[in-house]
Amino acid sequence: MIVKAEDTLNEQIMDYLDEEKAMNLFIIGDIENFGYDTDFQDIWVDLGEKGEIQGILLRYFGNYLPYAKEEIDAAGFSEIIKDGPPLDMLSGKKEIVDQFQPIFLFTSKKELYFAELEEGTFTMKGLKRDDITYATVDDVDDIIVMHSSIKEFQRRESARESLIQTLTTQTGRTYFIKKDGRMAASAATTAENSRSAMIVGVCTHVDYRQQGLASRCTAVLCEDVLNEGKTLCLFYNNPRAGSIYKRIGFKDIGMWSMYSE
Structure with a gap:
């Protein structure tokens, strides 16, 4: 019933x-x-x-x-x-x-790999973190500028307002690294609740790639969330992206489907 x-x-x-x-x-x-x-x-x-x-x-x-x-x-x-x-x-x-x-009669279907990170599988504890900053609303414009420079990112009109809302309500957080006075890499969570959080927005400015900056932001972010007793999860859609997260300790737990008419 x-x-x-x-x-x-x-x-x-x-x-x-x-x-x-x-x-x-x-x-x-x-x-x-x-x-x-x-x-x-x-x-x-x-x-x-x-x-x-x-x-x-x-x-x-x-x-x-x-x-x-x-x-x-x-x-x-x-x-x-x-x-x-x-x-x-x-x-x-x-x-x-x-x-x-x-x-x-669904006309659109998308499937993504779904992976989870728990305390027992986390492999990258104790990384350098003195150059990693916890974002506030004052950092939003710099983050949006970096995201806009990355062709792989889809630019949404509501991106700025959405990020401000997330930081203000503490339903997500963003960690970033600056180089030469500008945003170089970041990683974020969204949909945080008392039990879990989702990793999103992992990216590196094209001028600072191949230095492991985004991976380090992600790992430090994960460590902090795990220390709060939560698990983490994320979507990815290709094995190359998945291999980066699996080095941190993420494990595939299934597939996520999204249908629309």
Whole structure:
């Protein structure tokens, strides 16, 4: 039976999500940050005969994130999606999201490798950090300038405002290195919650590559987050990128699918 969740179910929901806390980073973060009583977010749970959770669906504006251990009531949750705000994206663990594919006429599909870092697999403790700086809002413009100079980065109009929001709300952090008075490399987290964080924005200015700067920013950032008792995760889409993160200790835990109509 699928029901609309209220905060009375919060502990049970979090226990259910915690078994794969990296994979459920976005759902956990959205619930912690926005709760069960907003007009832009809803959570539904599929409850079994004994009240046990068998599946979850979270809506954040037009983005829907389903999760279950194995099988999910794709037909039941799909009816909720069809009755709600227009679907912009359906995303989550590949094995779960794929169960919705026969129901919707998706025109766009993207799959990414999903990797996790835990304290026990971290390999790069104690790196030099005296030239690595924790970014504040005052550093945002310099970070945006560096990102804009890197052709691999997609430039979004909302990038500056989004970064300011992330730093202000402490749902993410950015570490950077400067060389010759300008931003040389950085790494960041996003979607931070009490259990986990996602690595994003790892980059090096073209003039300072092959010096290991971004790798060191990433490793120091990871060490600090791990020391807070959290795990880290990230997406990557090619083995070359993955090999860099695996040297730090990231391990593949699955695939992440993103579908849109």
